[in-house]
Amino acid sequence: MADPLQVLKTQFGFDSFRSGQKEVIQALLDGHSAAAIFPTGSGKSLCYQLPALCFDGLTLVVSPLIALMKDQIDTLRAQNIPAARLDSSLEEDERRQVLDDMRAERLKLLYIAPERLGNERFLAQIEGVKIDLLAVDEAHCISSWGHNFRPDYLKIAMAAKDLGIKRVLALTATATPPVIDDMAREFAINKDHIVNTGFYRSNLELRVTACEDTQRDALLLQRLKERDRGPSIVYVTLQKTAERVASFLTHNELPARHYHAGMKAEERSQVQDQFMASDDGIVVATIAFGMGVDKSNIRAVYHYNLAKGFESYMQEIGRAGRDGKRSVCELLVCAADRTILENFTYGDTPDAQSAENLIDELLDGGKELDLSLYDLAKRYDMRNLVVGTLLTRLELKGVIRSLGSYYGQIRFKPLRPSKEILNGLNESRKNFLSVLFSCADKAKIWFTLDTGRAMQKLSVERERIIAAMEWCDQQGHLELQLQGFRSLYRRSDQPVDRDELKNSIVERFLQHEKQDVERIALMLGYAISDTCLTQKLLAYFGEDIEACGHCGICLGEAASIIPPAHQLSCNPDILQAAQQLRLQHPAALGTPRQTARFLCGLSSPATSAARLRGNPLFESCVHIPFGTVMNQVSEYSD
Numbered sequence: 001m002a003d004p005l006q007v008l009k010t011q012f013g014f015d016s017f018r019s020g021q022k023e024v025i026q027a028l029l030d031g032h033s034a035a036a037i038f039p040t041g042s043g044k045s046l047c048y049q050l051p052a053l054c055f056d057g058l059t060l061v062v063s064p065l066i067a068l069m070k071d072q073i074d075t076l077r078a079q080n081i082p083a084a085r086l087d088s089s090l091e092e093d094e095r096r097q098v099l100d101d102m103r104a105e106r107l108k109l110l111y112i113a114p115e116r117l118g119n120e121r122f123l124a125q126i127e128g129v130k131i132d133l134l135a136v137d138e139a140h141c142i143s144s145w146g147h148n149f150r151p152d153y154l155k156i157a158m159a160a161k162d163l164g165i166k167r168v169l170a171l172t173a174t175a176t177p178p179v180i181d182d183m184a185r186e187f188a189i190n191k192d193h194i195v196n197t198g199f200y201r202s203n204l205e206l207r208v209t210a211c212e213d214t215q216r217d218a219l220l221l222q223r224l225k226e227r228d229r230g231p232s233i234v235y236v237t238l239q240k241t242a243e244r245v246a247s248f249l250t251h252n253e254l255p256a257r258h259y260h261a262g263m264k265a266e267e268r269s270q271v272q273d274q275f276m277a278s279d280d281g282i283v284v285a286t287i288a289f290g291m292g293v294d295k296s297n298i299r300a301v302y303h304y305n306l307a308k309g310f311e312s313y314m315q316e317i318g319r320a321g322r323d324g325k326r327s328v329c330e331l332l333v334c335a336a337d338r339t340i341l342e343n344f345t346y347g348d349t350p351d352a353q354s355a356e357n358l359i360d361e362l363l364d365g366g367k368e369l370d371l372s373l374y375d376l377a378k379r380y381d382m383r384n385l386v387v388g389t390l391l392t393r394l395e396l397k398g399v400i401r402s403l404g405s406y407y408g409q410i411r412f413k414p415l416r417p418s419k420e421i422l423n424g425l426n427e428s429r430k431n432f433l434s435v436l437f438s439c440a441d442k443a444k445i446w447f448t449l450d451t452g453r454a455m456q457k458l459s460v461e462r463e464r465i466i467a468a469m470e471w472c473d474q475q476g477h478l479e480l481q482l483q484g485f486r487s488l489y490r491r492s493d494q495p496v497d498r499d500e501l502k503n504s505i506v507e508r509f510l511q512h513e514k515q516d517v518e519r520i521a522l523m524l525g526y527a528i529s530d531t532c533l534t535q536k537l538l539a540y541f542g543e544d545i546e547a548c549g550h551c552g553i554c555l556g557e558a559a560s561i562i563p564p565a566h567q568l569s570c571n572p573d574i575l576q577a578a579q580q581l582r583l584q585h586p587a588a589l590g591t592p593r594q595t596a597r598f599l600c601g602l603s604s605p606a607t608s609a610a611r612l613r614g615n616p617l618f619e620s621c622v623h624i625p626f627g628t629v630m631n632q633v634s635e636y637s638d
């Protein structure tokens with residue numbers, strides 16, 4: 001087998017491995033699954049890119065960050081390494097090319113988003129392809145103890161087993177000990193092959209300053225002006241804060257821009273490009289800014305608002321000082337920050353009643369369930385992710401079992417006359433396809449296949465039909481389109497205690513909420529710490545260090561004291577106006593929880609559908625505790 005160091009030099013042009021890389025790569029080359037827990041920017045990707053070149057088969061890379069895949073793939077291609085991505089943004093001919101390359105074993109690395117592994121079309125496409133390594137980026141998402149649990153990650157582990165993939169590499173920059181345990185268990189990684197390089201960064205100077213909300217702008221301005229300013233990021237919680245603070249700084253002659261997920265893609269990339277190229281730019285951003293910000297000389301990361309937990313904080317300050325030079329990470333905190341963050345958490349917990357109704361619908365739905373998660377989210381007014389989590393919880397309890405997903409509608413556009421397509425095929429294929437085509441109804445250009453009729457006429461399963469259509473698509477006979485994503489589940493035979501089940505599911509959501517609120521409380525504990533800040537932060541990640549000697553506290557500053565919050569209840573005018581609005585929008589604002597969400601600035605499927613986001617009442621109570629808003633709304637309507 002190839003010598004890894006040699007491959008590093010010849011293929012990647014690097015002289016030596018960085019910390020941890022060699023151990024991970026060796027474990028994989030020896031045939032083991034492994035985990036790489038390194039800080040962002042320290043070279044995790046090389047841990048699968050290099051082995052990928054040593055294996056005969058394909059390395060499948062699962063990453064939720066589609067935008068980042070593009071850059072990586074361009075870099076790999078520039079080094080003559082055959083890599084590609086498969087995602088919904090590809091043009092038809094590009095997609096076809098990627099699949100051809102994959103099947104012809106011309107590809108070494110294929111990047112996909114996690115959802116794709118639950119997609120029947122992709123599973124049909126990849127059947128028979130030899131996969132030597134599955135690399136899972138952001139693997140901490142598999143753990144419900146983590147800050148970013150994504151149910152589809154549990155399915156990655158299942159798919160790895162179903163596809164018979166023997167070797168997995170789990171990658172993450174933020175993992176606490178319980179999260180590492182979950183990753184290791186789900187992906188069957190042996191302790192000896194978990195490589196954790198630690199989180200300590202000696203060049204980061206951590207500081208905290210507590211203040212009144214009204215002083216914060218002036219404080220930030222002072223910091224930016226008094227310190228030697230290199231490129232700086234200012235993180236805020238809300239989009240509108242990003243806009244307001246950036247404009248305040250510009251009025252004070254600082255080159256600031258705002259950045260958040262509500263902006264158009266072009267505008268966002270323009271802000272990012274400008275920042276990447278600048279020596280003193282300032283970006284005031286929500287957490288949407290950062291993925292892919294790989295800039296070595298960021299001199300300061302300010303948190304204008306409290307971060308929502310140590311995991312996020314670590315990730316956000318980790319963007320500072322990648323060049324190893326001294327950089328400041330300062331948290332400016334005031335009492336209302338906590339409320340806003342907690343409100344976001346409460347807003348994600350579904351109404352107990354909606355969760356119970358949804359469970360009833362599933363339990364009453366017969367043995368085979370054929371669901372559109374999108375419709376359920378709309379109907380029960382829960383975010384898609386919350387519906388997904390609920391179904392996964394039922395799955396983990398053994399109540400239902402996922403049978404995969406499919407597209408309700410199979411459409412195609414012929415690229416050749418059917419005679420030509422059938423010509424030259426053997427008798428049985430010719431018959432099969434002509435029956436299949438006879439089950440399609442023509443609109444103007446596109447045909448819609450009646451799968452039910454086709455399955456009956458041909459007495460075959462759906463997979464055969466998809467496979468045949470997929471084949472036609474590959475041959476360039478037609479363009480295939482699958483729409484109306486649906487998920488299939490089967491009820492298990494074991495009897496269910498309905499009430500107990502509902503209670504436990506609702507309880508689990510509340511537990512999750514509690515966990516997130518605790519995360520915020522821990523972050524607040526950091527903000528008022530009177531002992532070494534670096535030590536406090538690292539202890540959370542299971543790392544035990546001496547006092548750092550270079551954080552605010554070690555440098556002799558006193559512990560921060562956060563002034564108490566002022567605005568603790570809703571203004572009566574707002575309550576009255578909200579009551580009016582509720583009468584007009586019973587579906588979106590029917591329950592006190594829905595209304596409280598809306599007033600606290602949390603959008604939901606129903607409020608989006610009713611186009612209520614632009615209403616002036618939206619976000620009007622962000623500073624008031626969610627529970628208070630909900631109580632006041634419900635008292636007002638009684």
Ligand code: ADP
Nearest residue numbers: 014016017018038039040041042043044045046
């Ligand atoms: P991560 O995924 O851990 O955030 P990346 O894999 O994106 O980090 O790597 C960050 C940068 O480090 C990339 O530009 C990569 O080319 C570079 N890099 C990785 N390994 C090495 C190495 N051994 N020597 C020098 N540079 C490296």
Ligand code: MG
Nearest residue numbers: 041044045137
């Ligand atoms: Mg990475």
